Amino acid sequence: MPIAQMKTNYKFSSPAAYKNFLDEAASELSEILRKPLPAIMVMLDECPMYMNSSEDTVFFAEFRYILPQEYADDKAVFLKELADRMLSLIQKHTQVNPYRIYMQFTEMTREGAWKYTG
Known part of the structure; x- marks a missing residue:
């Protein structure tokens, strides 16, 4: 199962804006990875983050893919x-x-990845 695990200190303007980001991220990944949308997992945590002596908006994303x-x-x-x-x-x-x-990419083997069963 392809996974995007993301963290940011950005405060989305509303729950709808937060959901819109997640929906668009899942759709993009589905298209890029050639996987059905139900097989894509997207996670986003809003949390305190500090980079280069600043609390300005920062974003970390890890993508695990086949x-x-x-x-x-x-x-x-x-x-x-x-x-x-x-x-x-x-x-x-x-x-x-x-x-x-900051983005990190981790390739998974087909044998080691979760399998979509839908």
């Missing part, structure tokens, strides 16, 4: 697309400075 087959010979292209699209999405919803966004 590399889509069509990128088997060019993982760098896949990672660039994933990073660029998620960076754009995060900035769209939080206006965070891109130098205050």
Whole structure:
């Protein structure tokens, strides 16, 4: 199961804005990873964060994924697309400075990943 685990000190303007971010993140990941939407897990914690002696908006995201087959010979292209699209999405919803966004990518093996059964 692909997973996006994210943390930020950004305060969303409303529960609807928070949900809109999660919905859009799940949809983007579903498309990028070529997985059905019910197989995507997205988590977002709002918490105190401190970076470079500042409490300005900061964002951390960890993405665990299975590399889509069509990128088997060019993982760098896949990672660039994933990073660029998620960076754009995060900035769209939080206006965070891109130098205050940290993203981590972890590839899982098909054998070691959860299996979608729906």
